[in-house]
Amino acid sequence: MRVAFVGKGGAGKSSIAGVFARMLARQGARVLALDSDPMPGLAYSLGVPSQDAGIPADAVEEYEDDDGRRRYRLRSGLDPSAAIERYSTVSPDGVRFLQLGKARGVKGENSLSHQAYQLIVDSLSSDDWSVVGDLPGGTRQAFFGWGRFAQTVLVVAEPTPASVLTARRLARLALHSSAPRVLAVANKTRGEADVRYVERGTGLPVAGSVPYDETQRDADRRGVALLDLDADTPLVAAVASLVSSLSAEEALR
């Protein structure tokens, strides 16, 4: 399964993506979790230290193609799975975590790391790896570049005007992208009316509804993963059922 979470800042992408990745791993999938939001988030919900180490520049090498154009490939001897083993952090439940695009330094400084990230994700076999991405929603990168691995884009939206307006803009962008499927996830809902509001407001089919969860706020304040604080909460239950329904659909295709 290859999913990317997008949505307005604060909608709950990182909170949901972390639980999603770990629940998927509990089902036995090999999961790579990618954070390409320059602001940290996914590390917390996965329960791994928020480290600053990206993929080192020497993971890629430059070469000239037949037309003399500069291109990049993974360093010889480094296949995508080996690169993941080597450069990722492992979360509880065994999710592999790669952090990219951290806001630091001068623009362009990270470009070799970005190339490496792109090469790894592009050449990863879908049969061996599930990919769960946490992408910043306000930019184009959700659907191009960093987000192009996604087979399913999940737009996280709260039942508020700004959140569904953002979701609608993202859905419009998705029309130009290669992702075959764009679905909404309603977050912080407090009843069926909120789910319908998100459905109407985004114009997208709603794949899941995640209730407002006080324990999630608590985990956030303490800087710990919700799953490590309390695995029996409404958010966890809702995300687990989202994982199950998407997995079941996948199995049919």
Add this chain to the structure above:
Amino acid sequence: MKVAVVGKGGSGKTTTAAVLARTLARRGVPTLALDCDTNPNLGLSLGFGEERTESLIAVRDAVDEGDQEHAGSAEELLARFAIEGPDGVRLAVVSAIQNPEPGCP
């Protein structure tokens, strides 16, 4: 006074900027609100409503596409870009996410 509001997504930048702008305007200060977010929602928080907020993006796109010539002075630019809303706050959108071009994050 020129103030820029920055911070993590979801931390309240837009809400803070909007309340700041309208408070200044109510005190009689001519106020221009600039939405520099690639997902521009400031109009909603300022009380412009969804339709007018979205209409600013259309203006922004038209300029990108060269439908409108670039103006010289700041006042000319504002006359073209900005619209006026509650408390007399003027709003312009500086960046938008429409019309994706592959390769440009």
